[in-house]
Amino acid sequence: AQSVSQHNHHVILSEAASLELGCNYSYGGTVNLFWYVQYPGQHLQLLLKYFSGDPLVKGIKGFEAEFIKSKFSFNLRKPSEQWSDTAEYFCAVSFGYSTLTFGKGTMLLVSP
Amino acid sequence: DTGVSQNPRHKITKRGQNVTFRCDPISEHNRLYWYRQTLGQGPEFLTYFQNEAQLEKSRLLSDRFSAERPKGSFSTLEIQRTEQGDSAMYLCASSLVPTNSGNTIYFGEGSWLTVV
Numbered sequence: 001a002q003s004v005s006q007h008n009h010h011v012i013l014s015e016a017a018s019l020e021l022g023c024n025y026s027y028g029g030t031v032n033l034f035w036y037v038q039y040p041g042q043h044l045q046l047l048l049k050y051f052s053g054d055p056l057v058k059g060i061k062g063f064e065a066e067f068i069k070s071k072f073s074f075n076l077r078k079p080s081e082q083w084s085d086t087a088e089y090f091c092a093v094s095f096g097y098s099t100l101t102f103g104k105g106t107m108l109l110v111s112p
Numbered sequence: 113d114t115g116v117s118q119n120p121r122h123k124i125t126k127r128g129q130n131v132t133f134r135c136d137p138i139s140e141h142n143r144l145y146w147y148r149q150t151l152g153q154g155p156e157f158l159t160y161f162q163n164e165a166q167l168e169k170s171r172l173l174s175d176r177f178s179a180e181r182p183k184g185s186f187s188t189l190e191i192q193r194t195e196q197g198d199s200a201m202y203l204c205a206s207s208l209v210p211t212n213s214g215n216t217i218y219f220g221e222g223s224w225l226t227v228v
Contacts, residue, residue, distance in 0.1 A: 004154075009152075032210075032215075034216075034217075036219075042221075043203075043219055043220060043221040043222060044155070044203070044219040045219075046216060046218070049216060090154050090155070092154075094210075099145060099157050099160055099168065099217075100145075100155075100157065100217055101157070102154030102155045102156070103154050104152070104153055104154050105152075105153070105154050
């Protein structure tokens with residue numbers, strides 16, 4: 001069955017530290033890849049997406065993600081964290097033209 | 113603001129009662145999705161519509177759940193004879209029909225259900 005795995009359920013960082021959140025999926029066919037963020041008390045918002053082309057995609061607020069097809073991965077990165085990045089981050093994959101399958105999420109806490 | 117609106121935002125109901133949630137998608141979007149999210153989990157797919165047609169239903173959608181999108185615009189999700197295990201956030205989302213270029217799904221703020 002198709003699935004999405006996020007490696008860390010909770011991450012705690014200090015401001016200015018770099019961030020990398022792991023995401024792996026299981027499916028050998030065409031995929032569309034997404035990272036969503038949910039700030040406290042707010043709805044899911046799209047951070048970035050990959051459909052095709054350059055495997056390094058840039059999103060809002062300085063986030064980027066790299067699609068590595070051979071590793072079935074789509075890790076999220078940011079070089080310097082801010083306190084305002086405290087939120088829950090979800091990796092999501094659509095397999096072929098199907099609906100989105102989400103990972104369980106990673107709660108990120110950035111301490112000032 | 114994503115443009116997908118849901119109401120009510122919060123609902124507390126007694127076990128055994130019926131509840132209905134409404135979703136208004138982004139106006140030009142012909143696909144509408146329902147997801148459920150519980151604490152500590154990512155959103156789980158329940159069902160989706162393309163225009164009026166309900167094209168896919170998850171095994172999570174028991175017989176007590178029914179979703180409709182009668183005119184291809186707004187949708188309702190009804191839960192009959194609610195159980196405590198139904199307590200969750202019910203998320204609605206919408207998108208255009210996917211193309212070779214992919215599509216982006218936009219989420220509403222969700223409707224919190226608490227069954228007591």
